[in-house]
Amino acid sequence: MKKFEELKTLLAEAEKDAESFYNKANKAAGTRLRNAMQQLKVAAGDIRKEVTDIKNAATK
16 A cells, blocks of 8 residues: 555656646656656556555465
C-alpha cells in the first residue's frame, strides 16, 4: 500500500506542473511534467509487479 500512496503523491505534484504547462504555457513545467509522467510509469509498473507477486503467493 505504501507504493500506492507514493504514486498518489507523485500524481498530486504532477498536477501542479500540468496546470502551469497547459494553462500558462510554462515550458519548464512541461519538462517537469514529462519527468513526473515517467516516474509515474515506473511506479505503476512496480505496483503491478507487487500485486502480481502477492496474488501468486496467495494461490500457492
